[in-house]
Amino acid sequence: MAHKDPYDGGENTPSWKSDFPFQAKKATHVGRREFAKFLALFSGALALTNGAIVIKSLTFPTKPLEGEHFICNESDVAVGSMLQFDIQGSKVIPYILIHLKANEWRAFEQKCTHLTCAVRFREDLQKIECPCHHGFFSPDTGEVLQGPPPRPLPQLEVVIKDGKVFVKENEQKNKV
Amino acid sequence: MSDFRTSQNEAHPNKTNSLMTGIIVLLILFVSIQIWFLFGALNNALQDNLYFALTTFIGSLLLAAASFWILRYLPDPLKNKK
Numbered sequence: 001m002a003h004k005d006p007y008d009g010g011e012n013t014p015s016w017k018s019d020f021p022f023q024a025k026k027a028t029h030v031g032r033r034e035f036a037k038f039l040a041l042f043s044g045a046l047a048l049t050n051g052a053i054v055i056k057s058l059t060f061p062t063k064p065l066e067g068e069h070f071i072c073n074e075s076d077v078a079v080g081s082m083l084q085f086d087i088q089g090s091k092v093i094p095y096i097l098i099h100l101k102a103n104e105w106r107a108f109e110q111k112c113t114h115l116t117c118a119v120r121f122r123e124d125l126q127k128i129e130c131p132c133h134h135g136f137f138s139p140d141t142g143e144v145l146q147g148p149p150p151r152p153l154p155q156l157e158v159v160i161k162d163g164k165v166f167v168k169e170n171e172q173k174n175k176v
Numbered sequence: 177m178s179d180f181r182t183s184q185n186e187a188h189p190n191k192t193n194s195l196m197t198g199i200i201v202l203l204i205l206f207v208s209i210q211i212w213f214l215f216g217a218l219n220n221a222l223q224d225n226l227y228f229a230l231t232t233f234i235g236s237l238l239l240a241a242a243s244f245w246i247l248r249y250l251p252d253p254l255k256n257k258k
């Protein structure tokens with residue numbers, strides 16, 4: 001194999017020459033050396049992303065919900081049904097309020113912990129269902145009963161005062 | 177003139193190939209472990225698990241350092257025969 005290009009692969013090939021070859025075939029060719037270097041670069045990028053997660057959780061810790069928020073009157077939600085509401089914080093988070101039985105209320109974040117689909121309470125099953133991939137949560141504790149969600153639904157505490165429904169940060173959960 | 181390098185190249189003509197393959201396999205292994213770490217960290221950071229995020233970050237950083245360090249052993253491109 002005789003090479004016509006005197007610089008081809010030689011040790012004194014200037015780098016501009018290998019970066020801008022005049023043969024189109026060589027311009028699109030990715031050698032194993034370049035591939036290995038690219039993998040190393042990718043590895044560095046992954047480490048940086050992992051660092052970004054650390055920085056994010058250091059600088060923006062999720063703030064607990066402050067104070068009590070009025071949602072509705074007790075008579076607005078029948079036993080066995082649910083009400084969707086939002087709470088305006090640094091960002092709007094959708095929640096669901098569930099009237100489990102008489103005087104038994106639960107409030108959960110509506111975003112499924114799998115891929116943030118909206119979950120809903122199924123009275124016939126007595127479970128919280130995520131329709132996207134059939135994840136089921138316990139309406140009592142928010143725990144995962146079945147399906148792909150990796151974590152229980154975040155829960156709020158429900159307080160009833162004079163027939164009015166309020167929610168506040170779940171203190172028991174934060175102690176754990 | 178024949179020196180040590182030339183005779184070694186003649187004795188093991190596949191040396192570059194095996195080195196290259198070994199390095200690329202190692203790199204892919206490192207990157208896969210890092211992706212696994214990142215996946216775990218993302219899932220756990222949502223739960224405010226700072227400790228897990230930190231541990232995976234350190235691990236990921238070490239692996240990235242190893243990936244760059246291993247590039248030292250990339251064989252040089254083949255030189256033209258003089």
Ligand code: FES
Binds near residue numbers: 112113117131135
């Ligand atoms: S998004 Fe809820 S199960 Fe996948």
